[in-house]
Amino acid sequence: MIYQPSENRYVDMIYRRCGKSGIKLPAISLGLWHNFGGVDAFENFRKIIWKAFDAGITHFDLANNYGPPPGSAEENFGRILKMDFQSHRDEMIISTKAGWDMWPGPYGDFGSRKYLIASLDQSLKRMKLDYVDIFYSHRPDPFTALDETMGALASSVNAGKAIYTGISSYESGRTQQAADLLKSYNTPCLIHQPKYSMFERWVEDGLMDVLDDNGIGCIAFSPLAQGLLTDKYLNGIPEDSRAAKATGFLQLNEVTTERIEKVKKLNIIAQNRNQSLAQMAIAWLLKDERVTSVLVGASNVNQLLNNITSLANLKFLPDELHQIEKILKG
Numbered sequence: 001m002i003y004q005p006s007e008n009r010y011v012d013m014i015y016r017r018c019g020k021s022g023i024k025l026p027a028i029s030l031g032l033w034h035n036f037g038g039v040d041a042f043e044n045f046r047k048i049i050w051k052a053f054d055a056g057i058t059h060f061d062l063a064n065n066y067g068p069p070p071g072s073a074e075e076n077f078g079r080i081l082k083m084d085f086q087s088h089r090d091e092m093i094i095s096t097k098a099g100w101d102m103w104p105g106p107y108g109d110f111g112s113r114k115y116l117i118a119s120l121d122q123s124l125k126r127m128k129l130d131y132v133d134i135f136y137s138h139r140p141d142p143f144t145a146l147d148e149t150m151g152a153l154a155s156s157v158n159a160g161k162a163i164y165t166g167i168s169s170y171e172s173g174r175t176q177q178a179a180d181l182l183k184s185y186n187t188p189c190l191i192h193q194p195k196y197s198m199f200e201r202w203v204e205d206g207l208m209d210v211l212d213d214n215g216i217g218c219i220a221f222s223p224l225a226q227g228l229l230t231d232k233y234l235n236g237i238p239e240d241s242r243a244a245k246a247t248g249f250l251q252l253n254e255v256t257t258e259r260i261e262k263v264k265k266l267n268i269i270a271q272n273r274n275q276s277l278a279q280m281a282i283a284w285l286l287k288d289e290r291v292t293s294v295l296v297g298a299s300n301v302n303q304l305l306n307n308i309t310s311l312a313n314l315k316f317l318p319d320e321l322h323q324i325e326k327i328l329k330g
């Protein structure tokens with residue numbers, strides 16, 4: 001099938017400036033952690049990428065290890081870029097990362113210069129790209145000096161293999177140190193990628209302020225708590241859900257009765273707002289203008305379209321926020 005991108009792709013999407021940089025990101029970005037690997041159906045995820053681009057989603061987030069098997073999401077994405085997006089590369093922000101376990105031995109994990117630089121070369125080969133737009137340190141490394149890891153990010157930019165640097169899951173103190181180092185190398189940190197959702201709020205405890213002070217953008221990952229913050233698990237665990245799949249990172253023991261009780265109450269508030277729970281969970285993150293983008297996953301086109309519709313209502317009444325807070329803290 002030949003893909004022809006929608007001419008209206010930039011009409012409805014909201015774009016937010018990423019910190020104080022020159023880059024704007026779509027308020028909703030697409031992540032390829034699950035559902036785009038070698039074990040998944042090619043034509044299904046190819047259509048998800050088409051629909052995303054048609055809706056103005058310009059940012060696609062990958063990492064060296066996404067699959068399974070590790071590396072296969074980058075390979076698949078590279079294939080789709082070649083088949084369908086050859087003349088649209090400059091309309092896209094493509095990111096990748098290194099930091100988690102990728103290859104055997106002491107050089108395929110964490111934050112050494114050796115690992116990051118070798119891994120980015122592998123990622124570029126898999127995606128058949130000359131450069132990525134953002135290269136991230138995927139996680140802090142307690143055993144490697146921060147200037148080695150940040151130096152490797154800076155070198156990648158200087159070598160023309162990445163345009164911007166980013167960090168993921170760094171706590172606020174380390175984020176400040178990383179930001180200072182990257183500034184001193186003239187490759188300022190563009191963006192931080194933390195886990196952030198109604199169920200995971202550590203970023204509110206200082207990180208958002210550090211990002212704001214340093215002009216760094218924020219892209220929230222797992223905004224739906226891997227699907228928990230949707231109507232998916234209201235009546236048990238569907239067979240096709242991430243929690244039920246052997247390759248899914250959402251463990252069955254994370255779908256607790258206590259959480260589902262909260263989800264049921266949140267679902268009622270969402271219904272009163274004429275939104276799905278997924279839409280409300282995304283809007284709840286985007287109500288903070290410092291959140292540049294919400295990085296969703298999707299296992300089919302309908303989920304993605306449902307999530308994008310959240311942009312139609314990002315406003316909350318004080319009473320709604322109060323009720324949500326009561327449920328989350330209850």
Ligand SMILES: NC(=O)c1ccc[n+]([C@@H]2O[C@H](COP(=O)([O-])OP(=O)(O)OC[C@H]3O[C@@H](n4cnc5c(N)ncnc54)[C@H](OP(=O)(O)O)[C@@H]3O)[C@@H](O)[C@H]2O)c1
Pocket residue numbers: 030031032033034035061062138168169193220221222223224225226227228230231232240241242243278295296297298299300302303304306307
């Ligand atoms: N930096 C890091 O360390 C890190 C870690 C994790 C993720 N990430 C990034 O963040 C991205 C998103 O993470 P995530 O996939 O956990 O995000 P998420 O949006 O919290 O969860 C996505 C999953 O929720 C379900 N879902 C999505 N929309 C739905 C809807 N409208 N109705 C019902 N169910 C819906 C689907 O699960 P089913 O498969 O059950 O249908 C989907 O695969 C990743 O792809 C990756 O790019 C980064």
